[in-house]
Amino acid sequence: MSGAVEDAVLILGARSDIARACAQRLARAGHPLMLAARDAATLAGDAEDLKLRHGVAVTCHDFDALATGDHAAFLDALPELPEIALCAVGLMGDQAESQRDPAAAIRVLRSNFEGPAVVLSLLAERFEARGSGTIVGISSVAGERGRASNYVYGAAKAGFTAWLSGLRNRFGRGPVRVITVLPGFVATSMTEGMDLPARLTAQPEEVAEAVYRAIRHRRDVVWVRPVWRVIMAIIRALPEPIFKKTRL
Amino acid sequence: MTALAGWGRYPRIDCAIAAPRDEAALAALIARGGAIARGMGRAYGDSALSATNTISMRHFKRFRAFDPATGVLEAEAGVTLAEIIETFLPRGWFPLVTPGTKFVSLGGAIAADVHGKNHHGAGSFGACVEWIELMGADGAVARATRDDDRFRWTLGGMGLTGVILRAAIRLQPVASGWIAQTTLPAPDLAAAIEAFEANMDAPYSVAWIDCATSGAARGRSLVMLGRHAAPEALPRAARRDPFAVPRRRLRRLPIDLPSGALNPLTLRAFNAAYWWAGARRAGAALVDWDRYFYPLDAIEGWNRLYGRRGFVQFQCALPLPAAREGLDALLRTIAARGAGSFLAVLKRFGAQEGRLSFPMEGYTLALDFPCNRESLNLMQTLDRITADHGGRFYLAKDARLDAATLHATDPRWSDFAEMRRRTGLAEAFASAQSRRLAL
Structure with a gap:
């Protein structure tokens, strides 16, 4: 059953700050880890740190979320099929650039939606065949309603959230569990230099704790800071004629 | 900004x-x-x-390697002593030297060449450093080992020789997470010094000193000796896992105290109460590592005790031959002004080791003052007394010393500046x- 400490965890997009914090939290609980990202050699320092601190096995694997054609081979080459897969792949991009440059918009859409959906689909098939597995997707509150300030990113995350929801519904009676994590603002390299309100901004460690507890307590959808649930409920409830005139 | x-x-x-x-x-x-x-x-x-x-340097915080045969740990500069203890104490290792808080970074401990309660035997933090990797002005990274000039300028060099990226430090093997502590009440300064001198073989020693009381009891102290306890010395329940200690509840000082909360009256009352409570509990006790080494870490944000305006710390070292007279003069001045602090610390130092190390064979006195004009004036008087007795100042604690006093009392800094x-x-x-x- 997913959640036991000996269960191996695959972390996709392992270089992100949220992924790194999750790796620390899960290794602290005793989980062996497979870290996957582009240029896996640069993950060696993190892997050594995790091994030294927590005494767990850690391996590093090359993974390019956009190279969707290679995803099946990537999974087949892993030392074992993980019990838990955490997808922290994401790219904020620059909204203005995404509006101007189709190539930039495509990169944002593919990084946040297509890539994660493809690799998690393949994992879901394998988990179903085995009869167990947990999928954790880091999505975003930005997907709750498209806003002028980041709708390309938001649309991709909306797609990913809907996709996770559908997958969870498909496996409503098992054997695969699906967890959607909605972090809100997080102080990471993605948001560095942005002027974020402190009360709405979580640290990566907070997201990691939420992820860990969601795995433990078999949650479906996790709002890392509950205030975001209220904020997004209000934003979603605004009638379109009013919403379209706001600047949010 | x-x-x-x-x-x-x-x-x-x-x-x-x-x-x-x-x-x-x-x-x-x-x-x-x-x-x-x-x-x-x-x-x-x-x-x-x-x-x-x-x-x-908060993103540079990875452990890189550990050799369980020698206890040598390689880590990035942003790693804290708290993380080192959390990771390695359960395996039987503890920092060789630790200051009074575990929330210091490895880079900071090296840059300030911090010292602890075992300075008289183990030396300052530099004693456990095998090498340092520094990024220089040109962005190039170089490793400095103990014999290198760069190593000697960096240890205690306050981060002014480059950015410390990584270091290797030697941890000490310990048999438990407990300290066998002996508290010796010393009714005056002479007795405190006597207690230190008579216990040079105790691995750890430090004294809380009452600096608010004048007269015959001036300088009365609680001298606390300690050594890492052997598992056999632990109560039966603790012997099963000698490295596990009770988890402390983290308390938080949620607000700034009004700046006047610390006044001569509360200071004298607190110091008297602390002395009597400590003297009554004198003798032997078993204390876990966290409470022994880091009593203040249990109160998050204790620095808010002194109010919004903050506080300044005075810490000097006095050479052994002049220590008694110098300490006496310092305490006399502090008590006469009705100043003083909750936590004043007296400690016997061993010999200076690093080129820029603050400690010298003798005694160190450290105390806090609320930050105001009277305190800053008083500290200038204390500076003069220190200088007159051949003493020197600790830059990790300093916020207000003037350049002339520093260079006059400690010409090593003039050489450093010239370099x-x-x-x-x-x-x-x-x-x-x-x-x-x-x-």
Whole structure:
């Protein structure tokens, strides 16, 4: 059953700050880890740190979320099929650039939606065949309603959230569990230099704790800071004629 | 720009601060000049503040290697002693030297060459450092070993010789997470010194000293000796896992106390109560490592005790032959002004080791004052007394010393400043403190 400490965890997009914090939290609980990202050699320092601190096995694997054609081979080459897969792949991009440059918009859409959906689909098939597995997707509150300030990113995350929801519904009676994590603002390299309100901004460690507890307590959808649930409920409830005139 | 301060919350300076994630980003920051690295911000004054270029090392915090045969740990500069203890104490290892808080970074401990309760036997932090990897003004990274000139200038060099990236330190093997503590009440300063001198073989020794009381009891102290306890000395329940200790509840000082809360009356009352409580509990006790080494870490934000204006710490070292007379003069002056602090610390030092190390064979006295004009005036008097007795000052605690006093009492800093000018380090690396003290 997913959640036991000996269960191996695959972390996709392992270089992100949220992924790194999750790796620390899960290794602290005793989980062996497979870290996957582009240029896996640069993950060696993190892997050594995790091994030294927590005494767990850690391996590093090359993974390019956009190279969707290679995803099946990537999974087949892993030392074992993980019990838990955490997808922290994401790219904020620059909204203005995404509006101007189709190539930039495509990169944002593919990084946040297509890539994660493809690799998690393949994992879901394998988990179903085995009869167990947990999928954790880091999505975003930005997907709750498209806003002028980041709708390309938001649309991709909306797609990913809907996709996770559908997958969870498909496996409503098992054997695969699906967890959607909605972090809100997080102080990471993605948001560095942005002027974020402190009360709405979580640290990566907070997201990691939420992820860990969601795995433990078999949650479906996790709002890392509950205030975001209220904020997004209000934003979603605004009638379109009013919403379209706001600047949010 | 972000308003930053040291642990004493004085001075508070608007600083440009950046937190690089890799060496390339760090090198680009250093190239701007006037850079100072900042770890946990536990230096009391302005050691880790640069208005134009403060570099937070919080993203450099990975363990790199550990050799269980020798106890040598390689880690990045942002790793804290708390993390080292959390990871390695359960395996039977403890830092060889630790200051009074575990929330210091490895880089900060090296830069300030911090000392602990075992200085008289083990030396300062430098004693456990095998090598340091530094990024220089040109962005190049080089390893300095104990014999290198660069190593000697960096240990205690307050981050002014480059940015410490990584280091290897030797941990000490310990048999448990417990300290066998003996408390010796000393009714006056002479008795306190006697107790230190009679117990030079105790691995750890430190005294809380009452600096609010004058007259015959001036300098009365609780001298606390300690050694790592053997598992056999532990109660049966603790023997099963000698490294597990009761988890302390973290308390938090939620608000700034009004600046007047510390006054001569409350100080005298607190110090008297502390003395009587301590004297009654005199004798042997078993104390876990956290409460023994880091009593104040249990109160998060204890630095708010002194109110919004912050506090300044005075710490000097006096050479052994002049120590008694010098301490007596310092205590007399402090008590006469009705000043003093809740936590004044007296400690016997062993010999100086590092080129820039603060400790010297003799005694050190450390105490806090609320930051106000009277305190700053009083501290200038204390500076003079220290200078008259051949003493010196600890830069990790300093926020207000003047350059002339520093260079007159401690010519090593003049050599340091000269070296920095000669090698171009002076332009590349600077802190508010280095500017104030002409380093």
